[in-house]
Amino acid sequence: MAEKQHIMIKGVKEGLLFLLDDQCPFEDLTAELKYKLEKTHQQLLTGPLIHIHVKLGSRTATEEQKEQLAAIIRSQGNLMIQSIESDPPEDAASASAAPKLHTITGIVRSGQTVEHDGDLLLIGDVNPGGTVLCTGDIYILGALRGMAHAGSAGRSDAVIAASLMKPTQLRISDVVSRPPEEWMSADAAMEFAYLDAGQMQIDKLSQLYQFRQHPIVVKGV
Amino acid sequence: MGEAIVVTSGKGGVGKTTTTANIGTALALLGKKVCMVDTDIGLRNLDVVMGLENRIIYDLVDVAEGRCRLNQALVKDKRFEELYMLPAAQTKDKDAIKPEQVRDIVAELKQEHDYVMIDCPAGIEHGFRNAVAGADRAIVVTTPENAAVRDADRVIGLLEQAGIPSKLVINRIRQSMMKSGEMLDIDEICQVLAIDLLGIVPDDEKVISSANNGEPTVMNPASRAAIAYRNIARRILGDMVPLMVLDEKAGAFKRFRKFLGIG
Numbered sequence: 001m002a003e004k005q006h007i008m009i010k011g012v013k014e015g016l017l018f019l020l021d022d023q024c025p026f027e028d029l030t031a032e033l034k035y036k037l038e039k040t041h042q043q044l045l046t047g048p049l050i051h052i053h054v055k056l057g058s059r060t061a062t063e064e065q066k067e068q069l070a071a072i073i074r075s076q077g078n079l080m081i082q083s084i085e086s087d088p089p090e091d092a093a094s095a096s097a098a099p100k101l102h103t104i105t106g107i108v109r110s111g112q113t114v115e116h117d118g119d120l121l122l123i124g125d126v127n128p129g130g131t132v133l134c135t136g137d138i139y140i141l142g143a144l145r146g147m148a149h150a151g152s153a154g155r156s157d158a159v160i161a162a163s164l165m166k167p168t169q170l171r172i173s174d175v176v177s178r179p180p181e182e183w184m185s186a187d188a189a190m191e192f193a194y195l196d197a198g199q200m201q202i203d204k205l206s207q208l209y210q211f212r213q214h215p216i217v218v219k220g221v
Numbered sequence: 222m223g224e225a226i227v228v229t230s231g232k233g234g235v236g237k238t239t240t241t242a243n244i245g246t247a248l249a250l251l252g253k254k255v256c257m258v259d260t261d262i263g264l265r266n267l268d269v270v271m272g273l274e275n276r277i278i279y280d281l282v283d284v285a286e287g288r289c290r291l292n293q294a295l296v297k298d299k300r301f302e303e304l305y306m307l308p309a310a311q312t313k314d315k316d317a318i319k320p321e322q323v324r325d326i327v328a329e330l331k332q333e334h335d336y337v338m339i340d341c342p343a344g345i346e347h348g349f350r351n352a353v354a355g356a357d358r359a360i361v362v363t364t365p366e367n368a369a370v371r372d373a374d375r376v377i378g379l380l381e382q383a384g385i386p387s388k389l390v391i392n393r394i395r396q397s398m399m400k401s402g403e404m405l406d407i408d409e410i411c412q413v414l415a416i417d418l419l420g421i422v423p424d425d426e427k428v429i430s431s432a433n434n435g436e437p438t439v440m441n442p443a444s445r446a447a448i449a450y451r452n453i454a455r456r457i458l459g460d461m462v463p464l465m466v467l468d469e470k471a472g473a474f475k476r477f478r479k480f481l482g483i484g
Binding site for chain 2: 107109110111112125127128129130143145
């Protein structure tokens, strides 16, 4: 039995409402459901027929999993399942447009490491000896003088952009590049690094849209 | 109630002890009651630079372990009434003392003195944690070298995490090398480290000779480094003092011409 309660049982007009936690593993739910019905809530089972509504929260369950839950509840004679449903998924379009970008402010100094799962916007500098590690893109509104590793979990389409591109080392996915031995840029201002056929390339930030190919849709004429 | 200022750098040999001795003396020169604390246990130097080595009876570890009272361990300076030094132990190791003990000693010193200047050992290990334990603010010393700036950056990061505000002193500046681009520029250093600049100190041979004589440079007003340290002390007291003009060549020439003109 888990120490945290994953299932809440509420009485409503139509019968009983089973509110199931949507974060825990599915196995915990089935185990707890069984335990509750058989051990702690036996008073429910001795009585007239009760209609059951099961709410899964934001969990999206497969038909099999739903059947599994239904079977557990149905195994008790007087409980009758009316519905098993999840919250309607958020509008797919709005979910993908939602900002996944994480913003932090500060200076990453020598010996310090900033790690993030997703895209990262750092407002501040990365000093020599400092490290930024990210599974997505890295955007630095400031000077990149240390090490930046974008797409650290293997995404080779990740980019590293910086207002001042003077890194000690750049890594995208598993490609490592050492400026200025491998590339040189004129003024190092407003640039981004990307992978082209496994090679680290640097270009002006204004060219990023060609790499990304997500044109801005402008309303009006 | 005084203020405790730790002088630190990360890298060794950039002039922490010299800076501590000179700023401490300059503050005393300006009429403040100052105590300097050497936390470099095992490699004490501050007493040598101050010329007080032969007056030491007890040290920091003796105080921490209760073998003497704090006042017994304080060494009074031979030049100023209100300048004291608490020497480090020479025969022990850095872990002979705990950060909490240093914090308590510094807190006690702050009751009696306007400024407690703490000389920090090189490195970021136990000795560093000892030195910063009781500090209200920090002076980070660096030289215009990449390695020193890198270490200063690391130390500033650690001080930020400890919640101690820090200011920068750039030591051993050679104007000719800076101009020719062989040495890091002051602006460049300030851009990378991104903390307030408290002062710049030109490279001066007199610093070495006076340290060897056990007399802080700041006592010799003919030295440019002395003026720089006095300026820093005034800035610590809150005065607005413009940064030193570093054109050493022109300055020397001018002084020479003036000398001839008078003579």
